Amino acid sequence: MTTAEPIWIYDTTLRDGAQREGLSLSLEDKLRIAHQLDQMGIPFIEGGWPGANPKDVQFFWQIKEEPLSQAEIVAFCSTRRPGRTAAEDPMLQPILSAGTRWVTVFGKSWDLHVVEGLKTTLDENLEMIRDTLSYFRSQGRRVIYDAEHWFDGYRQNPDYALETLGAAIAGGAEWLVLCDTNGGTLPQDVATITRAVSKYIVNHLASHPLDPDRPAPQIGIHTHNDSGTAVANALAAVGEGARMVQGTINGYGERCGNANLCTLIPNLQLKLGYACVREEQLAKLTDTSRLISEIVNLAPDDHAPFVGLSAFAHKGGIHVSAVERNPLTYEHIRPEQVGNRRRIVISDQAGLSNVLAKARSFGIELEKDDPTCRHILQHLKTLENEGYQFEAAEASFELLMREALGQRQRFFxxxxxxxxxxxxxxxxxxxxxxxxxxxxxxxxxxxxxxxxxxxxxxxxxxxxxxxxxxxxxxxxxxxxxxxxxxxxxxxxxxxxxxxxxxxxxxxxxxxxxxxxxxxxxxxxxxxxxxxxxxxxxxxxxxxxxxxx
Incomplete structure (x- = not known):
């Protein structure tokens, strides 16, 4: 697939990602992450919920003093409360004060949540959605609607769930984001339901035409990873027409996390041919992943797809020999495309190919028939048998190699x-x-x-x-x-x-x-x-x- 059709990436690391257990962001952390995402070419960055806590209020004010180069900072909030108009609800005023051009509003799709959670009627919930979005539109804001618990709500009462989207369209939503809030939906169901939503939008607009200057709303997807399928679910939705993908860097988020943008972006761009970020920005993906893991003080996942330290690591001697001849034998993309690098791992499973390749990475050229090469390999295997582990201690292996070659400098x-x-x-x-x-x-x-x-x-x-x-x-x-x-x-x-x-x-x-x-x-x-x-x-x- 070679289409350059865009997918709009929406990052919610600063809000949804920060709800991960054990993760806490300072104001300075949020600003650093926002600027890094901006350099990565992420078009939408959700900054938080203005008014929910002092830190989020400060963030939206501070980001105005340190403006981003291309990304839109988005304020997040819920629909107005029952029994009052949006203009009368004080909860919405801090959202306007944040001064963002875009606002994301989440509302209830599941009738269970409307009756049991909000303690209101189904009709009032529809009006809450329409009125809130319409109010923000009247104040010059552009609106993204996050349909919370969408897939659960659709399964239980599809007619009502679709009515909530109709209310959002009537209110002026430019994006209708389908949220798998509980993370329990599987890819085939995401695909089927997204297809139904796409058909509904076409039929709804045929009977409720929009003003000529207003674009038709598009579908977005927001998935959680409670079933381990957040990335697969997002890809399934894109296959059925979703053109906004919401997620977080490194998959941070509440419970089991959100869809991991470090996996989604390269899959969308390199495998499916969509345009997410520029090539040179995609090459910053690994650095971005690791920088943000440092900022939030969580150890990077060495085995993460695309950006993990081990994502392009080769340990078995046969694998190393093949990769040295042609990387395509054991690598699905070039690691440089996502800013990663190939690593040759040294262990007791290593062969001469591992030693030769590792030596080259240290700037040392060895010949295969050099007896020193076999001596290094044998010494490696002996030490690993004694309990050493050089695949996790490459610095020690370089010193060992230089000693065998008579190149080890004795500083003391x-x-x-x-x-x-x-x-x-x-x-x-x-x-x-x-x-x-x-x-x-x-x-x-x-x-x-x-x-x-x-x-x-x-x-x-x-x-x-x-x-x-x-x-x-x-x-x-x-x-x-x-x-x-x-x-x-x-x-x-x-x-x-x-x-x-x-x-x-x-x-x-x-x-x-x-x-x-x-x-x-x-x-x-x-x-x-x-x-x-x-x-x-x-x-x-x-x-x-x-x-x-």
Whole structure:
């Protein structure tokens, strides 16, 4: 399919996405996300419900001071309350004060919600929809109507559900968004019901023609992931004529989340041929996904389609060999199209192809018949058998490879270390402390330092940094971003072998190193030392590039 027909992407990360359990956005977070989505080319960004809380009010005012380049910021609200007109309902005034050109209004499609939730009549609900939308139109706003619980309502009472859409059309809605609010509908039902809505709109407009200057309303889709089919449901609706797709970055949202725009956009654009964003904006998708996961302080899903760290990772030797010859053998798109990259994973399942490809990613050219290549592979498999895990610690593998090639620079040599824990919290304000001393040699000179920490690993890390920072000032910019411990043979009890993974960062790059030992302090020290060593290697490489 090669049509360039547009699909209008509507992002609700700042409102619906923020309802995810454990996710909290500050005003600054919301502004950063809005600007990133704007750079991505998202045409509609739902900012929140003005008046629902002070933060949302501040957001709409602040975004006027930091205007977006192309996206429309949309205010969200419900229909007016029963028993009054929209003009009299104070709840709607903050929506107007937000000053957005577009407003999204949600209303009840399901007669159960009208009678049990709103405690009003079916006719009054229809008037609430029509009156609210008409009021916003009279105030110069353009209106999107979100038909809440649409699919449940249609199944229970299709005639009434369709009447609610008729009321929205009468009120001036330009978009009729069908919401699978409970997330329980399956794709075949979404397709069937969306098709029925499309037919209804045609018939309704034939009998209730619009003013000549008013465009016919279009269908949108808003799906939740409670059945694990939010993306499939949205695609099914598009197949039946929906031209607006609502969702969130990384699928954030209440309960099981919303339709994931990081999956939907490339499927719509690369697989189905619709125009969502420009090619260069699509190439920002992976960075956008990861940046927003950082802002909301949630770990990225490494196995997410298109944008996950593992989305284009190849581990099996046969796979790697085939991908090296022709990426189409095991990749459904070019990873660069969505801003991702191919990764060759190193593990005990690796073959020579993995080692050769990984070496190239480090800027090292090896020949297949080079005996060093087989030595590296055998050493890798031996260490993995002992409990090391290099697919999660690529920095350690690069150091291993450079050592085998005689290219590993020794920035410092450990002469010894000690760590002591004070486990008398009743004497230390309820806290425990650790003291570490360390001796290292740099260019023939010994350095002895000591440092405290809230545990032995923290104290060792601090002492090592003190010993090194005067010679290598770049270390002041390095910091640990993650620390993971895994017991490898739990049956051995307290004598079990331990694997430690340490993730480090210099503020621009991240890298992971590994240590294994029956002594958790020793395993941690291995990982921490290699983390600092690899950071210095990156620093040297960066300085070499600048000098050329």
């Amino acid at each position: 040599e450990l002469q010894g270390f000690q760590a002591r824990c004070d486990m008398a919290p009743e004497m230390n304000d309820g806290n425990s402390y650790a003291l570490a001393t360390i001796k290292v040699r740099i260019d023939g000179k010994d350095y002895l330092e000591a440092a405290e920490g809230n545990g032995p690993v923290s104290a060792l890390d601090a002492a090592l940094r003190k010993a090194l920072v005067n010679v290598y000032p770049a270390i002041a910019q390095f910091h640990l971003t993650d620390y993971k411990v895994r017991i490898l043979d739990g049956g051995a009890g307290t004598s079990a072998k331990t694997r430690v993974l340490v993730e480090s960062s210099n503020g621009h790059q991240r890298w992971t190193t590994v240590g294994v030992s029956t002594n958790i302090i020793e395993a941690s020290y291995q990982a921490v030392v290699e983390g600092l060593e690899y950071g210095l290697l990156l620093q040297n490489q960066a300085e070499a590039v600048l000098s050329t």
